[in-house]
Amino acid sequence: MSVLKQLSTVVVNCADPAALAAFYHKATGWEIIHSDQDSVSLGSGPSIQLALVRVDGHEAPGWPDGTTYMHLDFTVSNLDAAAEELLNLGASRPGCQPGEGQWIVLTDPEGHPFCLTAAPAGD
Template sequence: MSVLKQLSTVVIDCADPAALAAFYQKATGWEITHSDQDFASLGSGTPVQLAFVRVDGYEVPNWPEGTKYMHLDFTVTDLDAAAEELLGLGASRPDFQPGEGQWIVLTDPEGHPFCLATAPAGD
């Protein structure tokens, strides 16, 4: 028997929750469900949401060196087209790209790394 029943929210520390939620809203098309100077969240009507919480003294992750606590993975239909669109929304593409073209690593406007990969056949 498991105690945990359902993942509800992935919460990401940041300096500006509203701005970071706005970036991910544009990137995913999900709806912002709450936004203020200390906390913002968005979701797509599924049980799992993304949320962003303001942390005083927030330090930007330094991909690939330094502190990195977690990252998000997103599936896309076209890696290069998705990367270009996200770069236009404010993401950055670090020089270090592992995976030999199987995925692309980007960072959001606050430096959190996230990966793009194509969905496996049949998904």
């Protein structure tokens, strides 16, 4: 019997929740469902929410050799087109790109790494 039934929210520590939420809102199209001075939450229906929470003195994680405890993966229909659009929204593309082209690593405007993976054919 499992105690944990469903993952509901992924919380990302950051310096500026509103600015980071604006990036993820544009990138995902998810609606802002909560906002106050110290946190912003985005979501799309009953799916997992993304919460961005202010942490005083927050330092961006490093990639690839810094302290990165976790990252987000997003499925996209076209890796190169999605990467280009996200770069135009303020993401960065670090030089380290493991995976031999199976995915693309980007960082959000605060330096959190996230990956783009290709959707299976037909999706």
